[in-house]
Amino acid sequence: MxxxxxxxxxxxxxxxxxxxxxxxxxxxxxxxxxxxxxxxxxxxxxxxxxxxxxxxxxxxxxxxxxxxxxxxxxxxxxxxxxxxxxxxxxxxLTRMNRIQQVDYLNRVAVVEPGVINIAVTEEVAPDGYYYAPDPSSQKACTIGGNVAENSGGPHCLAYGVTTNHVLALDIVLPDGTPVHVGGPAPDWPGYDLTGVLTGSEGTLAIFTRAWLRLMRQPEAVRTFLA
Structure with missing residues (x-):
């Protein structure tokens, strides 16, 4: 063409x-x-x-x-x-790069798909929180891509991959219809459409907003050699 x-x-x-x-x-x-x-x-x-x-x-x-x-x-x-x-x-989707809301009470960040992965942690770290999924490209990759690929990283061994940290999504279906799936808390009632979409590699919808679960930073970290 x-x-x-x-x-x-x-x-x-x-x-x-x-x-x-x-x-x-x-x-x-x-x-x-x-x-x-x-x-x-x-x-x-x-x-x-x-x-x-x-x-x-x-x-x-x-x-x-x-x-x-x-x-x-x-x-x-x-x-x-x-x-x-x-x-x-x-x-x-890289121009859709705004962190729209951070709700510390419910430990949720609402972000657009073009937000860089590590930017979420940088935004909330001063208040003692972080976003767990940390792929090796976290300084460059976007949240939308992470959701599409169900990305992991070193933290996934303890805390799970991206699907374990996405609570809800705004999406656009292949016919252009906007839809919201999921809810503000883990294990939201109903079909787990958020889980179905996470890792679908763009074959089912385009993600336009994501509700991410935040985690508390540990009070202390120690390394032991046995």
Whole structure:
């Protein structure tokens, strides 16, 4: 699909997110044809939504034009989940990078998908809390990507992987419908749709907001050698 032959699609994408948030030049697209995996595939367009409404609008545009779309975070994944193997539109969520709320009483942080993993801990550490999932790329990877891949790390041996620390999600379904799943506490009544979505690698929905479980920092740490 050549951008020059899809002027109407380009116009629709720009209308959804603004002209400055759409890439279609071949040189610019090259950066987004791979992630941390070995496979490569070049998208026809790269878009950078800033809100959940813009994500929903983009998905509806792709449906209207019959164009495939793939969500992407920081591109650090090793499974090829952010590779647009059929071209189309790559929806990059890194501009949705706000920590919207921290509720220490209930030990919950509400964040957008483009928030860097370690930024959550840096935000709450002065008050004695941290976010446990810590993949090796935590200084670069995003929460949205972590949820999509069900990422782990050294702390997962004691505290579980990402799915054990995601309480609820705002998502956009493949038809552009926004949906909220989960609740403000672990083991929320009903089907565990949050658990189903976590680790789905972008095949079921695009995540636009996550409710994360925070943990208290230990009062002291000691290392023993036996």
């Amino acid at each position: 050549a951008a020059t032959g899809n002027g109407s699609l380009l116009t629709a994408l720009q209308a959804a997110v603004g002209r400055d948030a759409v890439l279609y030049d071949a040189d610019e697209l090259t950066v987004y044809e791979y992630d941390g995996a070995l496979d490569k595939a070049r998208p026809d367009f790269v878009v950078f939504p800033r809100t959940a409404d813009e994500v929903a609008d983009l998905v509806r545009v792709c449906n209207r034009y019959g164009v495939p779309f793939v969500a992407r975070g920081a591109g650090t994944g090793l499974s090829g989940g952010a590779i647009p193997v059929k071209g189309g539109v790559l929806i990059v």
